[in-house]
Amino acid sequence: xxxxxxxSLCEEAATVHLSQVVHxxxxxxxxxxxxxxxxxxxxxxxxxxxxALTAASPAPTLTCxxxxxxxxxxxxxxxxxxxxxxxxxxxxxxxxxSKVQHEASHVGRAPAGTLPAGQLRRRLDAARRxxxxxxxxxxxxxxxxxxxxxxELEKQLTPS
Amino acid sequence: MSVEDILAAENELTHLLGAQQAVxxxxxxxxxxxxxxxxxxGWAKVPQRKEISDRCVEALDALPKFRRGHVLRMGELGDxxxxxxxxxxxxxxxxxxxxxxxxxxxxxxxxxxxxxxxxHLRIQVVKAGWxxxxxxxxxxxxxxxxxxxxxxxxxxxxxxxxxxxxxVGTGLRASAMVHLPGLCLAGHMDKVSRALNQDGLAxxxxxxxxxxxxxxxxxxxxxxxxxxxxEAILKHLGGWIKNVVEQEWNARRKLAQEEGExxxxxxxxxxxxxxxxxxxxxxxxxxxxxHLRLACDMGCLPEERRHLVDxxxxxGQPAHVQARAGQELDSDGRDRRRAAVVxxxxxxxxxxxxxxx
Numbered sequence: 001x002x003x004x005x006x007x008s009l010c011e012e013a014a015t016v017h018l019s020q021v022v023h024x025x026x027x028x029x030x031x032x033x034x035x036x037x038x039x040x041x042x043x044x045x046x047x048x049x050x051x052a053l054t055a056a057s058p059a060p061t062l063t064c065x066x067x068x069x070x071x072x073x074x075x076x077x078x079x080x081x082x083x084x085x086x087x088x089x090x091x092x093x094x095x096x097x098s099k100v101q102h103e104a105s106h107v108g109r110a111p112a113g114t115l116p117a118g119q120l121r122r123r124l125d126a127a128r129r130x131x132x133x134x135x136x137x138x139x140x141x142x143x144x145x146x147x148x149x150x151x152e153l154e155k156q157l158t159p160s
Numbered sequence: 161m162s163v164e165d166i167l168a169a170e171n172e173l174t175h176l177l178g179a180q181q182a183v184x185x186x187x188x189x190x191x192x193x194x195x196x197x198x199x200x201x202g203w204a205k206v207p208q209r210k211e212i213s214d215r216c217v218e219a220l221d222a223l224p225k226f227r228r229g230h231v232l233r234m235g236e237l238g239d240x241x242x243x244x245x246x247x248x249x250x251x252x253x254x255x256x257x258x259x260x261x262x263x264x265x266x267x268x269x270x271x272x273x274x275x276x277x278x279x280h281l282r283i284q285v286v287k288a289g290w291x292x293x294x295x296x297x298x299x300x301x302x303x304x305x306x307x308x309x310x311x312x313x314x315x316x317x318x319x320x321x322x323x324x325x326x327x328v329g330t331g332l333r334a335s336a337m338v339h340l341p342g343l344c345l346a347g348h349m350d351k352v353s354r355a356l357n358q359d360g361l362a363x364x365x366x367x368x369x370x371x372x373x374x375x376x377x378x379x380x381x382x383x384x385x386x387x388x389x390x391e392a393i394l395k396h397l398g399g400w401i402k403n404v405v406e407q408e409w410n411a412r413r414k415l416a417q418e419e420g421e422x423x424x425x426x427x428x429x430x431x432x433x434x435x436x437x438x439x440x441x442x443x444x445x446x447x448x449x450x451h452l453r454l455a456c457d458m459g460c461l462p463e464e465r466r467h468l469v470d471x472x473x474x475x476g477q478p479a480h481v482q483a484r485a486g487q488e489l490d491s492d493g494r495d496r497r498r499a500a501v502v503x504x505x506x507x508x509x510x511x512x513x514x515x516x517x
Contacts, residue, residue: 067199079278081203083194083313083321086328093325100326103387106319108330109300111307126389142395149391 007032064088124153163241166230166248167483171269172288173248174471181466182457183405184290185337185377188249189299192322192331193281193306194313200323201260201276209260209276216275219309220264225302229266235259240488243479249286252277271302278323279331281306290336290405292398296390319386329386334394336401337366341376341454342411343404349378352404360384361400366446375446375473380404412458416515427455428512435506439492440499445476459516465509472505 007014007030014030060070065088069081074089086093097104107126131146173186194200198212213233220226234242234256242256245263255261255277262275274282283306285299306312313321319329327333343349353363364379380401382393416423430451434440449469456466474480481498482489489497 066197067203069199069203073203077202079202079323080200080325082199083196083315086315086318086321096325097328097386101329101384101386103384105317106315106329106386108319108332108389109303110319111312111314123389126392130389130392130395146391 005030062088062092120153120157124150124157127153162230163232163237163244163483166250166265166269167244167480169267169269173269173286174474175467181289181470183339183408184401185339185470186289187287187291187295188333188335188337188379188381189283189285189295190333190335191281191283191299191303191320192279192327192333193283193303193320194322195280196311196313198280200278201280202278202323206260212280213260213262213275215310216273216281217262217264219306220273220275222309223302223305225271225305226264226266229264232263232265234261234263240479240482244483247477247479248474250284252282254278271298273302279327290401292334292336292394292401296334296394300390326383327385330388330390330393332385332390332393333381334397335379335381336397337377337379338401338404338408339375339377339450339453340404340408341450342408342415344376345415346411348407348411352407356380356400356404359396359400361397374443375450377446377450377473412454413517416458424460424512424514427451427460431455431461431506431509431512434502435509436503437499439495440476440502441495442476442478442498445498445502446473449473449476455512457517460512460514462510468505472502476502 005014005017006012012032012034015033016031017029060072062071063069064081064085066084067082069085069088071089071092074080074085074092080086080089094104105122107122127146127149131143131150134140134143134146195212195215198204199208201209201212204212217231221231232245234251237245242251245251246253246256248269250265250269250272251261251263251274255263255274258276260276263272264275265272270286272284272286274284283299283302285295285302287295287298315321320331322328322331340349340352343352356363360383362381362383364381366374366377366379380397382397384393388396419426430448434445434448434452437444449472452461452469453466453473455461456463456469475484476498478494481494481501484501485493485497
């Protein structure tokens with residue numbers, strides 16, 4: 001009898017078999033039931049994860065100069081080593097971010113007094129868009145709050 | 161200040177009366193923050209984690225919000241005390257499992273900051289009932305105050321930098337703890353859960369990630385933290401919670417109307433069982449207490465008794481039962497003790513009557 005196919009993520013026997021075809025390239029992933037449920041068998045990130053884990057690259061290709069964290073560590077842990085890792089692994093993280101977060105740039109608040117002009121402008125654009133949406137949806141309470149936010153941001157962007 | 165003081169003190173979640181607490185038990189805001197130039201806790205060496213902890217605790221301790229509060233270092237607490245904190249949602253299981261974590265908790269227990277969890281700082285604010293704006297404003301103020309004394313890791317493009325890519329940007333997780341017996345009894349919960357998932361919201365059980373929904377209590381929270389402003393995240397969650405609360409009330413009214421006597425019978429049986437059981441498991445207690453909470457919301461029991469039901473849901477958990485008994489108990493011992501506590505609390509409860517809501 002032939003050996004049962006092992007799960008790509010652990011050593012259990014695989015019972016879920018996925019094939020993904022992208023531009024004619026076929027990628028196959030075999031998972032045990034537990035890993036399939038945990039990862040969500042329909043999640044495209046499972047392929048990425050399996051790729052990362054099965055890729056035969058024992059030597060790290062990128063190391064964070066600040067904390068010594070490597071791309072291999074990230075594959076193992078799914079967490080980064082230090083704030084500077086975000087810069088070190090920026091390219092690799094870009095693709096992952098668009099998958100898990102849908103958007104790749106921040107439009108929220110910043111530590112008091114550190115908001116740079118680019119960030120201010122993006123927030124202003126976002127606040128204006130949200131205000132228009134609120135007005136269109138006749139949600140005047142939110143619209144009023146956003147109008148104040150827009151005014152405040154405009155003031156901050158005008159050099160005094 | 162110790163875990164014992166936390167247990168003894170009255171707080172919003174166990175003692176507050178108010179009509180706004182039907183369906184939504186509590187509102188929670190969590191902000192993930194990190195110090196600039198320090199490795200994240202999962203990658204930091206022991207002396208670095210110590211330095212992170214010292215710097216964060218010192219900054220937190222100086223804030224007016226934490227005056228006369230609690231500073232609890234996980235390495236100094238026993239297993240039971242740490243389990244009590246987890247059951248109260250003051251710290252996560254992950255923080256409680258490690259030795260280098262600490263929690264700084266405000267005197268009224270509405271604010272708790274975890275230090276050296278997955279990130280250096282996890283600011284949490286919890287209010288009883290549905291108060292999204294109020295809860296957010298407290299968190300925002302705490303964040304500003306901390307940003308004033310600590311240099312936080314922030315990038316213009318990616319916002320607040322976190323250990324995990326699922327938190328980067330705002331670092332904001334806003335959630336509501338909701339009690340949905342109507343939707344569960346009507347068999348609609350799977351459908352509601354799917355709809356929430358599809359629109360970017362996560363639905364979890366009573367104790368967060370990976371736990372089951374004991375007592376028909378669910379935690380609903382945003383997933384996306386990058387590319388949306390805090391305002392947009394709160395609005396999105398708020399809209400859905402309003403919708404879920406409406407659906408829950410519709411399901412309850414429909415059940416009460418269609419089932420008639422059977423509906424009241426179910427609630428009355430739960431009260432009868434809780435009042436006479438000699439052994440009560442944790443999940444059995446939660447499910448029966450869920451019926452009592454429903455009865456209070458629907459006018460089948462006086463509304464002013466609801467906070468007592470909420471308190472039993474919290475204090476009926478295993479570590480709480482043992483803390484109250486002042487000793488370690490085996491599973492049977494806990495079930496016996498839990499049953500005694502519940503019997504005592506419900507002994508002067510009135511009978512269940514026809515719904516008025």
